[in-house]
Amino acid sequence: MQRVVTAELDLQVAAPVDLICQVAAAQQVPVLDEQFTFTQGDRVYTPTEIIDQSGSRLHRLQAETGRLEIRYEATVDGRTPHPRTSDLEAISYLRPSRYCQSDEVFQQARRQFKGLEGHELIGAVSDFVATSTTYTPGLSHGTDSAVTTLMTGQGVCRDYAHVVIALLRAMDMPARYAACYAPGLEPMDFHAVAEAYHDGAWYVIDATRLSNRHSLVRIATGRDAADCAFLSYHGGAVSLQRMLVDAWVMPEAEDVDGSDADPLAAIERDAASDPAGDDYTELVQIA
Known part of the structure; x- marks a missing residue:
């Protein structure tokens, strides 16, 4: 399955700033082609790429005052390999974190999900968060946590993910946060999901039910949103003037001209970018 992901960010830099951008597909994602530019008038910046332990790619630059335009586009094809998770990594995703206070929700989780393990626990937590939370863009704050x-x-995708992660950790299941591109997402934006570690593999949980998990493209992985912010800066002053994110599943080559088109392949492609094509019951890994 071939997917195209794009991001456009226009920033107004009021004073020289140390800028860190995290919108590129993760290191392990099978990228066929990629363009990534940082321009300010006639000036083109070459950022420093920093790759963290989970494969997230951070791009850092020292930006001067003025309007800075960031443009990213990548074509992704195939499935992402899933490296073995070390014991140390699994332990780190059991601990409470800034936005996922598993220690504070411990009693609720133990009462509500008593006796559940594995696939049953993942399903129960996902269903609970999906039915008890209302998706409300613009009403949550960047400092809101799972407890909030x-x-x-109410909340947006990051809030749903934080609650799922906190509850799973409270039930002794390692859980982590993933920022993604999500073909078919409505409204289109950067997306956040949770991942649960079960039987040696990470399975994705989207309690918003707004994406199809089969077509997600990983950007960053971490303990919570603090590790996966698409933009952060130190010193200076920056304001986001405009942002446009898009992602879609590409038609197969034979579908473009109509020759030898495979109706079944077309159906599968369309389903992969349609949230209605995901029943949210099977265990799925980010492709």
Whole structure:
């Protein structure tokens, strides 16, 4: 399955700043082609690429004052290999973190999901968060955590992911946060999901039910949103003037001119970018 992902960010830099951008597909993603530019008038920046332990790619530059335009586009084909998770990594994803206070939701999780393990636990937590939280763009804040979302019952994708992660960790299942591109997502934006570690593999949980998990493209992985911000800066002052994110599944070559088109392949391609094509019950890994 071939997917195209794009991101456009226009920033206004009010004072020289140390800028860190995290919008590129992760190191392990099978990228066929990629363009990534940082331009400011006639100036073209060459950022420093930093790759963290999970394969997330951070691009860092020292930006001067003025309008900075960031453009990213990549074509992804095939499935991402899944390296073995070390014991140390699994342990780190059992611990409470900034936005996923598993220690504070411990009692609730133990009462609500008592006796559940493995696939049953993943399904129960996913269903609970999906049915108890209302998707409300613009009403949550960047400082909201899993505890906040459990109290208010509202949030966006990052909030859903934080609650899932906190509850799973409280039940002794390693869980982590993943930022992704999501073909077919409505409204289109960067997307956040949770991943649960079960039987030696990471399985994706999208409690928003807004994406099809089979077509997700990984950007970053971490303990929570603090590790996966698409933009951060130190010193200076930056404002986001415009942002446009898009992602879609490419038609097969034979579908373009109509010759030798495989109706079944076309159906599978369309289903891969349609949230309705994901029943959210099977265990799925990010492709």
